[in-house]
Every structure is written in C-alpha cells, then in structure tokens.
Amino acid sequence: MKNHMQICRFSNLQSFTAAIFLTLFAALPTQQMFAQLSDAFDDGDFNQQPAWSGTSAFFQVVNQQLRLIAPPANGLAYLSTPSNALEDGSWEIDLALDFNPSATNYARIYLTSDQSDLSGPLNGYFIQAGGATDDVSLYRQTGLVTTKVVDGQDGLLNQTAVALSLKVTRDANGLWQLFSALGSSPSSLEGTVNDQVVLSAAYFGVSCVFTATRSDKFLFDNFIVTGHAVTDKTPPVLSGVQVLSSRTLSLTFSENLDQVSAETSGNFSLESNGEEPVSVILQLDGRTVVLGFAKDFANGFPTKISVTGVSDLAGNHMAAVRREFTYLEAVAPVAKDIVLSEIFPDPSPKVGLPETEFVELFNRSQHPFSLKNWNLTDGSSVAVLPSKILLPGDYLVLASPNVILTQVQNVIYLANFPSLNNGADDLMLKDDQGLTIDSVHYSDAWYGDDDKKQGGWSLEIIDPDNRCSERQNWTASDDPTGGTPGRQNSVFASKPDLTGPKLLSAVPGSASELVLTFDEKLAKALPGVSDFKIEPSIEVASVSFADAALTQLNLTLPSALLPGLDYALTVNHVQDCAGNNMAETLLSLGLPETADSLDIALNEILFNPRPTGTDFLEIVNVSKKYFNLKNWSVANREDGMIKNAKVISTTDFLLKPGAYLVLTVSSNVLKGEYPLSQEENFLEVPALPSWSDGEGSVALLDDTGLLIDHFSYTKNLHSPFIKDDEGVSLERISFDVPAYVPTNWKSASSTIGFATPGYVNSSAVPSLLWDESTVQVTPPVFVPSLGQPNFTQIHYAFAQGGFVANVNVFDLQGHRIKTIANNEILGTEGFFRWEGDRDSGDKARIGPYMVWFEIFDGDGNVTTFRKEVVVAAKF
Incomplete structure (x- = not known):
C-alpha cells in the first residue's frame, strides 16, 4: 500500500488475488478470463503498458498516482485505454478527491465505452463519484443520454476530502454489483441491477469535471480490470423493412449475416400469395438484404414478408418472423381528397362517447395517402400527424391522448391536439407541403338543435361528396351514443348542392369598396363587373375575392360612396362552386358613419324569459345614418361603470336608418316563443350580459367604447295589471324621451303576445x-x-x-x-x-x-x- 495515499483495499485476500491474476495474465496472455488491464502507475508513466490517450496534457503521474494537473479554469479532462472487458467483468479503482465533491466537481470512471473520446456521445457504463447528491452511483450512457442504474447512498461523499476504493462486477447474465469503501471503512454494497442494454466494450477510462479551484485535486490509482467480450449467443433480428420500389424491398438485420443463408430465396416469401423473390443480394455492409419480386405490391395496402432460416456469422439461426410493410405510390393530393367529416368540440355532459374532443377524417378519393407530416390546426396550435396511410373510403380519428376512445379502431392520439372551442372555431387540414386539403369554420348553430349543442353530441357531415356546401351540409349526430367516430356518419345522405348562392350582406369596407358576403362558397371563376349595378349610378371597377374561403367578394369603385345617401345594389349571375346561379338580388346599403350618442336607441328588453325562452334586446337606428356594428357591444352599467361587455358582432354588420335589430343567443327559441316576431331582424350573438329578473341595467357602446344609450330597469316598471311578468318584455314608449327615464317604459301588450321583437312596439307613441x-x-x-x-x-x-x-x-x-x-x-x-x-x-x-x-x-x-x-x- 502506498503510504502517500491512505486508501483501504477491499481485503488482503483481494490484493493477493489481484497479484495472482496479474502474474497469470502475464504468463497466459491468450486467456480472456484473467486480468485484461492493470496499472498502478509504479513506472511513473501513463503512456505505455498500457497506453492512455485523451487530454494527456492535463494529467501527470505524481508519487506513483495518476493526478489531474489542469490549468485553473472550468473544464473537463479524460484519459482512456483499450479494454473489451464486459462479460464476467470486474473493475477495481482507487480514487482520491482533495475537496468536497459537488455538482460542478466530480469524477467518472468509464468501465466500458465504445469510443475513446469520453467527452462526447458514446455507449457504455461509468461510475460517478460526486454530483448533486454526493453519492457513488453506476450509470449507463447511450449517445449523450445518461441513466442512473444503481443509485448509491446519498451524502456518502459529503466530506472535506474523499478517499475511495471502488469495485464493480458483472456476471455473464448482465447482473451488475457496485461496492465502495470510504477511507478505512469496510466495503459496502451500493446496489445491484440487471442491465444488458449495451453489450460491447472497447475502452476503459477516467473523466474529471472541475472548476478552476479544483483543477489539480483528482487522483487515481490501482486500476485492475478483468473479464472478456460478450459471447455472441443471439441470433440476428430483422430490424427494418424499407420499400425501395413497387417490386423491391430492403431488409436490415441487427448484425452481419452468413452470406449463404442470407441469399437463399426460399428463406423469404410474401405471406399474401407465397411469392418468393426472384433476386436476393446481400449488400456490402453485411447486414442488409435487397429482395426483388416479379409482381407489383398492392398500392397502399399492408403486405407481410416472412423471413426464416437466416443466420449470423456465429451460426445463430433466427426463428421465423413476419414483418408488415406498405408500398405507396406517390400521388399529390388536391383539395377535398380527404375531408373533415366529424367534429366533437363539446364532450360534456356525456351522452355515450368518452369525454374527449376529436376530429374525424374521411378519404373520399380513389387514392391512398400517407399523412406523415400533415397537420391539423385551429390557427393557434398545430398538431403534426405521424406516418399513417389512409386508404380510399377509410376513416381516421384524431384525438388528444388524455382519454382513450374505446371501441374506435382507427385512432391517432396527438400530443398537441388543438383545443376545440364549443361555440365556433376554424379547423384546417394541411398536407406536408402546406397545401390546405380541407377547412371548416364550424359553429354550434350547425347543430340545428338547442339541446344537442349543449354538449355530448358531435357535428357530422351529411354528404362528403358535396365539396361546396358547409353549414347546410352539417348537422348534429343522430347516433344514440352521440357520434360515429371511425365509421360512416349517422346522418350520411346524398345531398348535392342544387341551389344558387344567396347574398347575405353588402358592407362598404371604405368609401371606394364594397364587401359582399354570400351564404356558401363561390366558383373560383370571378363574376364580371357588369354583373353588379349600383344606383345612384356608380360603376364597378374590379371584382376580387376578399377571403380564402371564397364566400366574400370585394368590389372596387372608381368613385366614392357619399355619406347620407341610400344606394341600391343589384347582383346577377354569381355562381357557387357547384355551378349554380344565384337569383337576381337587390340590396340597399349606405356608407357607414360615426355614431353619436342616441343615434341608436334601446327599444325593448326581455330580462325574465319563460323557462323555455331566452333573453333578448331590441335596438333601433333612429338616425338617418348607416352604421357598421362590427365590434359594438352590449354591457351592464353600474354606478357609471361599464361591466360584463359582450361583443355584438366580430364581422361587418350594416344597420340602416330606421332599422330594428333584435340581439339574441337563440333565434329559433325566440321565434318559437313569439310567433309574430320578425325573424329577418334577428342577429344571433354568442352571449348577452347577465340580466336578473328583479333589476338590472343595459348599455350600448360603439366600437370605440362610446356610450350610445343606456337604461336601468326594475320589475316594478311592468304594468301593475300584469300578474306574472315572466315572458313579458319592457317596451320603450317614445324615442323623444331618454331611455333612462323609467316612465318611458311599459309592459308589452297581451294582444300581441307580450313582446314585439323585430318590429314597432305595442306601446310606441304615434x-x-x-x-x-x-x-x-x-x-x-x-x-x-x-x-x-x-x-x-x-x-x-x-x-x-x-x-x-x-x-x-x-x-x-x-x-x-x-x-x-x-x-x-x-x-x-x-x-x-x-x-x-x-x-x-x-x-x-x-x-x-x-x-x-x-x-x-x-x-x-x-x-x-x-x-x-x-x-x-x-x-
């Protein structure tokens, strides 16, 4: 024992045994079972017997010990020497650290490595002494990833200086044991593990991670390594199948193959028809076999190749295996080849389907497509699809991995699956080149059923071959479970588009342009300027699409629209994408102006609807101006403060002079409650402010936040002759009296059904x-x-x-x-x-x-x- 390094060996018997091993190793160098490597640095050198390499300038042998002597700076230094010891292996090392180790100062002893450079990616095992938990532990490294496989005692090395004797063993079955002896303490077992991930070894070595003040305080000594390379007892494994062409396959195996067995055509066959390859060639790398067949593979359909009788160079024969592959003839997809066919944005409350959102795809084309690197997006998040072939006529469900869709066969769970908004959202399916294959802007109005839109039911497309229609081609599922993920929709029917488009609105985007919105997608061929006439006479200079969905047209005008004038727009010969012509349409419009307070009046409110009904608010344009209600809002007004504001419309909406407009969250419910109401004057909004049955307030604000009109109500404003005010609206009596005057409001008359949504009030002053x-x-x-x-x-x-x-x-x-x-x-x-x-x-x-x-x-x-x-x- 070296008197300058007080390290206790595991036992005198171990030292004696080690000496015998060294002697026998010198006498019998061909026997792998004896010591492969031993270095006590007694010769004062680490360049021979054995030769170490690496950052050699940072190490010296001092007092017959290997010592790190690096410049005083943060760094990493290592040395390695050849060693293939792994099976029946034993590794003994003495280590001294003249400091308290830490997360930035620690030593590693690489028992095995497939690379001589211990500072980069490698495959092997190492002991780490020190680190964040001050322990001695065994790690496996694959590439740059390190995994702790034996977790030693935490805090063991939390000392001013450390002197260690370490020993690791590994038997033929991959059982590792890690021992340590600290100072003069007896040896103790840190832990055991069975690990056979890395089965090759080429180098043994040491590595130091250090800061400037510890760059000369690592010492190593008494390396003894025994063992031999792992014996090949494992037959080759078919690790990969690659389709090279319509008749050629490349098979990759886990190791080099015996050429005779690898090139025997009878060892390979297609399971579908028993066809054997007409050519079999082992490639130069020794582990790749290329097979050539006489017939084309089925396009897009899975096929199985059977392999048997192939052996490696050690004579290990592989058992018969089957591996599936798919040949796909590349065909560029076009829009609507694959369509979004079912959407489940609101899974709660549960009806029958698992409570998780999903989107279904349907391949309506005649071609199979690989969906690898396609993406599904709602504009805010993007989910990238993995490798998957969707065959003609097949369905595929995309969902979040949070909940498993039981009894659904064809599902891909996407980690970044977009969160689907219940009320409305935009969904786009794009191929790997960024081409939009299908897109849907759905809303809960598509359900056509107020109960089903509350949750638990999916939206299903009716006719997947109707490539033009959107809202008219979707409805709530009729399936008792709430939807049909992965199978034909419950509402499936042939529903060709046989009607022309309808002009919903014409709104000036500026004084020199009009934006026309239609109820469906238009033909890509633009209509001519002569198809649009404006009176008083203004010519149309050009026509273009205003949106990617082809539902809006932009008309450029050579002369500006004038405020305060009523214009009549006549539209003719516009076609939808199915080729249907629209009927001649006449629409009035005007240039929107800035609103002043009281230009639009609060005119009627229902704040206490029947249990089957819904709230509504009616406003009237009492000015002679046109207004664009985009981004206007309705709110509560309490103590002069605006609260709970709800946007009326996020899109252009033109309100002409004298027009009545009813704001409601459900047009169908409101029309059902009041049959005399004028539904053409309804605007369905996502939400209205909260209005209690007893008292509350209403405020109308323009897009800048200007207060246009306001009103505070109590149920006491109702007529004393009304026994039950449920379902009875409050109507404004006169536009000449401010809305905030309580006596300017009166209960709607019973003779018209207790409300007049969309037309003149029953209490209005003549x-x-x-x-x-x-x-x-x-x-x-x-x-x-x-x-x-x-x-x-x-x-x-x-x-x-x-x-x-x-x-x-x-x-x-x-x-x-x-x-x-x-x-x-x-x-x-x-x-x-x-x-x-x-x-x-x-x-x-x-x-x-x-x-x-x-x-x-x-x-x-x-x-x-x-x-x-x-x-x-x-x-």
Missing part, C-alpha cells in the same frame, strides 16, 4: 298624430316664491276630451322630483300648475327640468310630450 304646440309650458323660466311670476303653468289643448294624463317633473339625472297629475281625466283644454316644489315639500334647486306629460285613451294608445322648464332665482 307621435305624428300630435303637434308640439298641443302642450305648452308658460312661462318656461320662473322664480318660485319671490318671482314674477312665481309659478309656471302646463297648458294643454286637444281636439277631444277623455284622455287620462300623468304629469311629472324630472331632473337632468332622470329622477322624478314632482308628481303633478296622476291618472287625471282631461277635458279638451286646461292647465296644471307647478310652483317649483318637490314631492318631499322642499324647494327644487335652481336649474333646468323636464316636464313629462303623458296621455292615454281607453284603447291603450299612449302619447308623451317633453317640455323644458327652468327654476331661476333673483340675485
């Missing part, structure tokens, strides 16, 4: 029947108590008597301060008097007020007059 001079306030300015006069009179004069009147005074905030008349029956002429007082008895403050004069007759006809009055003071 304002054209009255002249503004019918009600007068005289004087309009007065000084209470001290003034001359100190009161004002509200005069009225009607062509007939018998009207019932309510007369109130409101401040500018819409608060009623004085009730002057309540259900007073009027004659033909008369007046009411106000002395500037409040209902509380206090004097009204100085400032402007509004006299609200309402009359109604026995038929329920209501008319309202607004007059301004000012309370003044003397100074």
